[in-house]
Amino acid sequence: MPISGVLERIEANLDELAESEAKVARWILAQPENVLTLTIRDLAKEAKTSQAAVVRLCRTLKIDSYNTLKVLLTADLVRHEHESPFGYEELNPATSFSAQLQSFSRAAEDSVRSTLGNLNEEDLSRLGNRLSSASRILIYGAAASQVVALDLAQKLTRLGFPVVSWADVHMAAMGTAILQPHDVAFLVSFSGSTREVLELASQIKQHQTFLVAMTQFRPKNPLASQADIVFYVTAMEPTPRIGATTSVLASLAVSDALMLWLANRDPDRTLRHLKATEEAVRPHRQ
Secondary structure, eight states, X not given: OOOOOHHHHHHHHGGGSOHHHHHHHHHHHHOHHHHTTOOHHHHHHHTTSOHHXXXXXXXXXXXSOHHHHHHHHHHHHHHHHSOOTTSOXXXXXXXOHHHHHHHHHHHHHHHHHHHHHTXXXXXXXHHHHHHHHOSOEEEEEOTHHHHHHHHHHHHHHHTTOOEEEOSSHHHHHHHHHTOOTTSEEEEEOSSXXXXXXXXXXXXXXXXXXXXXXXXXOOTTOTTGGGOSEEEEEOOOOOSSOSSOOHHHHHHHHHHHHHHHHHHHHSHHHHHHHHXXXXXXXXXGOO
């Protein structure tokens, strides 16, 4: 199950790139298999541009390094060589389970590493300031993204933040109706185009509430375009897919990183709330 989609990402962003980056992008699209044997210096020379342009292209595409780019290209090339007869890349009985598991393991590791590598401490600081003054924090995600939303809600609750999170979109809509400008809303959607999420985003912005999105990096992502802060999630998984895999794992890693940053921002407050929440559930343990 080698999966990536980096070639599609490069092609989709081609018209948005600066000319120096576009030179590299066009060269990669024309002969991706040759990139695997090139150093960053060699690629820059072949594309008749600079090493800095290669680095900037990786950053523009939310890829943490040139080596990661080569890993993603390898996955794409292998995927195209072994197309599934069923139309789903994960559904391929001709590939041994051991090989599928190794490929998934690599995809999961690359997804989490690339996602965490793109976290911006300035965004975390802005968010921390907003959360500290919020009277209400609303979190919503649909389907697989609901797993991430509930996990984030549990973590922020343990840290003492006033969180509300619903699986029901009607309840979430009612929650957005009473948000204030000093509140915070989190919307989780890997696609960035889930109708319910976009409807909530529109309502949230009408109330001038600070909106945080957790979504994939892609051109004209409708959720990202409305958010005040975007945490981009990199996921090496195919479309269509059997189910969300690395996108959920990488999104959960963002939640973990956010919890870690917030916990250390005010350790005394964190310790107080951690002890209180531990005591609250102690009677429920054998």
